[in-house]
Amino acid sequence: MINIPTLTVNEDSITVFSEEALPQHVRGGMVLTKRIDALNLRIRTSDAGYESDWHVAGDPTLIVIQSGILRITLRNGEHKDFSTGSMFIAKDYLPKHIPFDTEKHGHCAKVIGNETLLAVHIKLEQI
Template structure:
């Protein structure tokens, strides 16, 4: 069945506030699999963060597709909404501000923390 692949996305609304939304990637049947069209990427990095690692509120900078390989990562927004991403799950971090808005860590961005009792390992793919 030709259903889109849905990936959680952190983006910004018209006021520059980080929000969760969804990316729907259409797929095409190729042989016995369903593939999206090619998605351009700049590079990728492997990441490890220790148990207890956390950040302050920040923006993504470059859009990044993140795949969790080990551990759990909690992403929290300014309004308290959060999603916990576990092994095998992925998301894109794309929240950024237009040049006309100055970043304020009390209003903008998201924060991340490694939760649970094992370190985080992930793949970061810059888009």
């Protein structure tokens, strides 16, 4: 089993950290998850010091950090740092009937340290 840190929303549509557990199996000497379909991928760079506004991910996206450190912060102040080789799934989207509240919803991201962030964004599905 592989556990991937995940941004999702709770029953009050507040962004929270959780984990998504993906079962694995052995195939030809490799330990693999089942096939995960994806829609597209993008290569991202963000300069040292980059900071986003509060936002939600929208479409579920697997983010794989190639270099640098990305800090994800929640509204309650909790944060996690993702560095070279780590990954997480961002899927903290809101149902269409709930408008984004700039004081309540989402997470923010910041590049920590002096290194440029290089990451791969893989869109897993479209909502």
